[in-house]
Amino acid sequence: GAVVSQHPSRVICKSGTSVKIECRSLDFQATTMFWYRQFPKKSLMLMATSNEGSKATYEQGVEKDKFLINHASLTLSTLTVTSAHPEDSSFYICSARDQGRGVTETQYFGPGTRLLVL
Amino acid sequence: AQSVSQHNHHVILSEAASLELGCNYSYGGTVNLFWYVQYPGQHLQLLLKYFSGDPLVKGIKGFEAEFIKSKFSFNLRKPSVQWSDTAEYFCAVNAPFSGGYNKLIFGAGTRLAVHP
Numbered sequence: 001g002a003v004v005s006q007h008p009s010r011v012i013c014k015s016g017t018s019v020k021i022e023c024r025s026l027d028f029q030a031t032t033m034f035w036y037r038q039f040p041k042k043s044l045m046l047m048a049t050s051n052e053g054s055k056a057t058y059e060q061g062v063e064k065d066k067f068l069i070n071h072a073s074l075t076l077s078t079l080t081v082t083s084a085h086p087e088d089s090s091f092y093i094c095s096a097r098d099q100g101r102g103v104t105e106t107q108y109f110g111p112g113t114r115l116l117v118l
Numbered sequence: 119a120q121s122v123s124q125h126n127h128h129v130i131l132s133e134a135a136s137l138e139l140g141c142n143y144s145y146g147g148t149v150n151l152f153w154y155v156q157y158p159g160q161h162l163q164l165l166l167k168y169f170s171g172d173p174l175v176k177g178i179k180g181f182e183a184e185f186i187k188s189k190f191s192f193n194l195r196k197p198s199v200q201w202s203d204t205a206e207y208f209c210a211v212n213a214p215f216s217g218g219y220n221k222l223i224f225g226a227g228t229r230l231a232v233h234p
Contacts, residue, residue, distance in 0.1 A: 034221075034222070041226050041229075042226065042227075043208060043224045043225060043226045044162075044208070044224045045224075046221055046222065046223070049221065093162070094163070094170070095162075095222075106152070106164065106167060107222055108164075109154075109161050109162040109163075110161060112161055113169040
């Protein structure tokens with residue numbers, strides 16, 4: 001099946017610093033990738049839709065200047081949490097849609113990145 | 119606004135018991151429906167999906183789900199659970215939203231614990 005990787009799996013940073021998280025589709029091309037945030041014992045909340053070669057589409061309430069998304073190639077999207085604060089601590093998950101399988105809406109998820117801001 | 123409701127937040131079963139997890143969605147148009155599973159410490163995995171056709175879909179590990187359009191439901195079932203089914207289960211709906219694109223909306227999840 002389609003595989004999505006994320007790096008790093010875990011990161012601890014100081015308040016005020018920026019953190020970059022990478023999401024890669026390993027064996028397929030993904031025109032569209034998605035970034036989610038999962039709070040403890042809660043469901044996944046869609047943050048933004050990342051489109052290759054164009055600007056990301058952010059969900060209501062998500063600050064685009066805070067969470068910078070870049071989708072520079074068909075296999076890589078990055079999420080940068082700028083000037084991170086403790087309230088940004090969370091589990092960030094990306095997913096990708098396999099365009100090669102036709103117009104399918106199946107998303108494949110990465111293993112997630114746990115961010116802890118001190 | 120479109121939403122997905124999972125009725126049970128926590129379910130505790132003994133091995134060999136039957137399982138049914140409820141999922142209802144609020145969207146009147148054509149939808150794609152999914153059940154994902156997240157085992158402890160692991161990432162989300164697709165259990166099964168419904169796009170069209172037979173409303174009874176079979177997935178991996180003996181799971182199945184039935185799409186009932188009139189009830190806006192997509193309940194997950196398994197006749198006999200095992201200890202290894204202990205995980206969190208998420209129902210998700212993919213539907214078109216404003217802006218002309220589809221997005222996946224998740225339910226709150228159901229945490230299943232199976233005791234030997």
